[in-house]
Amino acid sequence: MDTMILARHLAEALTFPTVEGNEEAKENFLAFLTRTYPRVHGELSVEVVGTYSRIYRWKGKNTERLPVLLTAHYDVVPVEEGTQHHWTCPPFSGEIREDFVYGRGALDDKNQVICILEALERALEKGEEPQRDVYFALGHDEEVGGKEGAQAMAKVFQARGLSFSYVLDEGGAVVEDALPGFFQPFAFVGVAEKGSSMVELRVQGEGGHSSMPAGPSSVAILAQAIARLTDHPMKLRLTPAVEKLLQELSGVGGVQGFLLRRPRLFFPLLGRSLEKISTMNAMLRTTMAVTRIQGGEADNLLPQEAWALVNVRLLPGDTLEEVLQEMKKIVEDLPVVMKRITTEEASSLSPTDTAEFKALKELIGEIFPKIPVLPYIMAGSSDSRKYEPCSKNIFRFSAVKLTSSDLTTVHGTDERVSLENLETMARFYEELLRK
């Protein structure tokens, strides 16, 4: 595969500002795909869903085997006002500079879109035929919830009674410096996503003049409630995915190797040290974080009302209702009214003791030899959970090697992907299509 051609295709893909509301850019982007990948669009069946999403189907030799579903999205988040000039190259210019393709969407997620299509086009060029049916669901609204795209496409699959061997979406990656104390890269495969819900705390007070306060003000009571919740985090819990992650870590060394080999047995001990690492803590419990607070409008008036919003990130297995009940119990004796503002539950947890996970692990091993493959729970959400009714094996992995500082460019400044990563990613999909 010619890496320069691949890079130029991605660079052009990045020139379309496919942000929410820009219908014209989405139309132009789709037209660009059709002319750039003539074989894919001539030989595969292509179905339009929700105006701007597409389902591609490549018929395989063996109809006995369950089909696989690849997914990716081409909508991007906007560039924050006033940050454009911080970019090395303008975010929608599609420039290639010093072995990197720059632009909004270079990592999230047009790189994936282009590499999947590139791999399909090359396979068709060589006259290859897949072992089984391969579906590619191309979404257009992931960044705003995926309702018209992924959700509608999942409904189409369901209506046809389709069930997939596995679904592969964006999410994890090979990260070089992900875990403190481990000086080596790991390949992280997302097997679940936490839910992100908002809960409101509201306190009604008496009001009045601050020169003659009677008892604590609404703001003081709210502060007390927040402090109480902060002091009472939800219980640590070991999910099968994280148990497996810890076991895999024991194999590569580290001082806690012995404990890590039996994470469930030593969890009371392990949990206490792991919760100090924010990434691990997030995988071991439902977290609560106060993100907004308001109360009071004048220097000398007691506010009648004060409120705060808590972002609750739900661990698979916890429901918002259960967590809300626990939160209420913690502040039971305070005059605080608590209610849910938005509800997004956690996704299901894909098992890791399956042939499908093992096959993905082997494929990753072919492309990234000697790099341990670890399942993990994603803090953010992707389109992939929409496909839960169609498969119990939902994996989130992009075949790119990144550092934690590269990850901050996703939705941030100077999003870029290296030519080396592009080549690796396309190779990963080429291999996958042969399985």
Ligand SMILES: [Zn+2]
């Ligand atoms: Zn994305």
